[in-house]
Ligand code: NDP
């Protein structure tokens with residue numbers, strides 16, 4: 001298949017122009033572009049340029065406020081809140097992250113609560129923004145009901161992503177970021193578009209029977225990773241990043257939106273930790289001790305999460321981002337004509 005190679009800045013330019021044409025304010029167009037192009041750059045196809053059309057559809061359907069001005073509130077506690085006011089989460093995070101980092105330094109740990117946001121993106125860009133401050137971090141959010149709880153028969157939980165990062169001075173951080181379903185919903189959609197069957201064990205159909213048909217999976221339910229373990233972690237995310245922060249759970253988000261074809265709206269919870277403040281000099285430098293652990297893992301032949309992504313990033317920074325003819329045609333159509 002013919003491919004086009006674009007410099008990262010050129011792809012940013014195209015995506016930002018599409019987002020502006022789609023009606024997003026400069027604040028949101030910039031923040032979405034950074035997230036989407038970072039996904040494509042790091043070979044995370046399920047949250048790369050394929051998401052552009054979904055964002056535009058969500059804007060066109062009036063399900064996101066395209067010019068929302070996120071508002072930050074901070075008191076003398078370790079919790080900082082950003083009201084996204086119905087806008088995309090990305091700009092809300094960018095507003096809250098520096099204050100979160102400052103509070104984590106002050107208190108040892110701090111939380112950023114984002115309320116009332118539309119969320120479509122990967123969480124690792126947010127985690128990396130915090131590890132860059134020398135902080136450990138966790139991020140999580142519900143989605144919309146599309147995953148059956150372990151032992152259940154239909155969609156209830158979201159694909160609820162969970163991400164963690166640990167800073168590694170002078171090196172790329174340790175970061176993992178995954179859906180708590182066997183795969184992200186975006187991944188199922190990519191299988192559908194490619195006309196390929198899903199691996200066994202990813203999904204059930206509307207009758208609750210195992211299926212490898214992506215269409216049947218999208219209409220039925222995905223399965224949590226690791227059976228009851230993933231199901232429990234996903235439920236924890238519903239509780240902490242839905243119920244606890246006064247925002248929607250995945251079934252509520254689906255009810256509010258009425259479809260899984262658009263990006264869901266709910267809240268997000270991000271936690272940041274200052275490892276040195278926790279260790280208080282006990283047992284040596286936590287950064288050095290973490291390195292000992294990572295080296296032992298790699299020494300056994302294991303790869304650290306995000307290493308594939310960082311390698312893809314290095315290649316894209318050196319050589320540009322490769323897009324298929326189909327992807328280029330879609331971007332060009334959206335840039336010229338917008339959504340049909
Ligand atoms: P993957 O299964 O592709 O990857 C999950 C993580 O595991 C990555 O950090 C990956 O690192 C790492 N990993 C994969 N293989 C190995 C291995 N062999 N050894 C060590 N580490 C490994 O992710 P998902 O499909 O579950 O999720 C993809 C994205 O979808 C995530 O970024 C998530 O945030 C996003 N998402 C967003 C949602 C939302 O509502 N906003 C909902 C659901 C998902 P590497 O990248 O280097 O391979």
Ligand code: PYC
Pocket residue numbers: 046119120121143144159179183184185186187263264
């Ligand atoms: O890929 O599961 C997913 C997803 C849902 C919402 C945004 N991404």
